[in-house]
Amino acid sequence: MQTLDLAGIGIGPFNLSLAALLAPVPGVRARFFERRPAFDWHPGMMLPGTRMQTSYLKDLATPVDPTSPYGFLSYLVEKGRFYRFINADFPRVRRVEFADYLRWAAERVPNLGFGQGVRGVEFDGRGFRLSLGDGRAVSARHLAVATGMAPHVPPWAERHLGKHCWHSHSYMNAEFSVENRRVAIIGGGQSGAEIFLELMAGARGRAADVTWITRRPNLDPLDETAFINEYFTPDYLRHFHRLPEERRSALARSHKLTGDGVSPVTLQELSQYLYERDFLAGDAATPYRVLPQREVYLMGREPGGFHLRMNNGFNHGEEAASADLVILATGYRYALPDCLAALTPALSLDPEGFPRLAEDYSAQWDGPAEHRIYMLNAGRNSHGVADAQLSLAAWRSAVIVNSVAGREVYATEPCPSPLTWAGTQPGGRRESQPAARLCSS
Ligand SMILES: Cc1cc2nc3c(=O)[nH]c(=O)nc-3n(C[C@H](O)[C@H](O)[C@H](O)COP(=O)(O)OP(=O)(O)OC[C@H]3O[C@@H](n4cnc5c(N)ncnc54)[C@H](O)[C@@H]3O)c2cc1C
Incomplete structure (x- = not known):
């Protein structure tokens, strides 16, 4: 049995984005496991006529790699409707179209396994061992857990x-x-x-x-005005993550209406x-x-x-x-997935039950630091309200890719906000800063 560098649990948009950005990276063996037989994004809420709450450019890859073949624009071009889409000038695209885009990407991104639910995960001292629903087992150095909200x-x-x-x-x-x-x-x-x-x-x-x-x-x-949207930027996340834990959870609660x-x-x-x-x-x-x-x-x-x-x-x-x-219509809550039950005692949780996450989205745990458990959509109290949204999903994936690869595959340096969150330094881009670089290999 070959040991993977990374095993992903769950294939919703967040791990799909991670898989899409890992795809071109040489030397990283990753595989993602999903219990559903095929990709399906919130099928129970795919009401006709409903629209996305975020821009279509906040897709699986574009914010960190606009040349990715898995972006929304590639989907439009391949479907032959780019010009019609531009002419129609939607304020926000229909949810049904974005779901179709995600399905299209899931048919192309490599290393995805559908109909392969993860029943349990154990750590045996040398790595994680995942037991799949079909009785097989898989070993991996790191995990990426993206099982969604309950x-x-x-x-x-x-x-x-x-x-x-x-x-x-x-x-x-x-x-x-x-x-x-x-x-x-x-x-x-x-x-x-x-x-x-x-x-x-x-x-x-x-x-x-x-x-x-x-x-x-x-x-x-939903407050989606310009400066509120600064909460949904890498720069804000960096500042937010440096705050003490109690301050972060209070701020996240006060930002509820920016995402909800x-x-x-x-x-x-x-x-x-x-x-x-x-x-x-x-x-x-x-x-x-x-x-x-x-x-x-x-x-x-x-x-x-x-x-x-x-x-x-x-x-x-x-x-x-x-x-x-x-x-x-009473919403969703974060809950650790059942398949992590054996690892839960080793995880450090905050008073609200969220795992404590480092800046690279790896959870604090009792195990060896060279084995990391990246958690996506678990970071409201560590990374802010943006964590549950698509806005920064591609950027978060890029941060995780860099962490897994141990080098800077994608440029993730934030563009400075016009708002100065801490200290009194002037906000905005300063002359001496280099422009953000694109993907390097
Ligand atoms: C109706 C609705 C509309 C939304 N619209 C927007 C929007 O417009 N813009 C925005 O930014 N955000 C939106 N969101 C919020 C967010 O983008 C989505 O909830 C997004 O789907 C979260 O992605 P995810 O990958 O974390 O989880 P999910 O999409 O929930 O996917 C998790 C996957 O993990 C699988 N899974 C769970 N346990 C296991 C296991 N043990 N083994 C294998 N697989 C497992 C599940 O089957 C599921 O497919 C919306 C949320 C909802 C509910």
């Missing part, structure tokens, strides 16, 4: 999960009709907004009514939809309620459905609602 189900909903109550991550997989039924959607982020719009538009039949409940003070927007609000384009669509529904649609329109600042704390059964009890944070009142179907 759907968050609030404790009051757990015992009701089933045919009439489910989490949004499986929304498109669920077979259901809302015809003449009362529907409650819980959660005021992007997924809640998309599901509300879809149900109001009658995609699943005509509901008796739709109640959309969120504990957020309002339908809060509703896209302004969706809010406008929503506002226009409700205007038309309220004033132009006539009697055929589905009744609705949008309830901001409501924190649901109890869900129970009642004849024919569920009742929900909630606190109103606006007037500090108590309120209740009834529903036949409850859809939980």
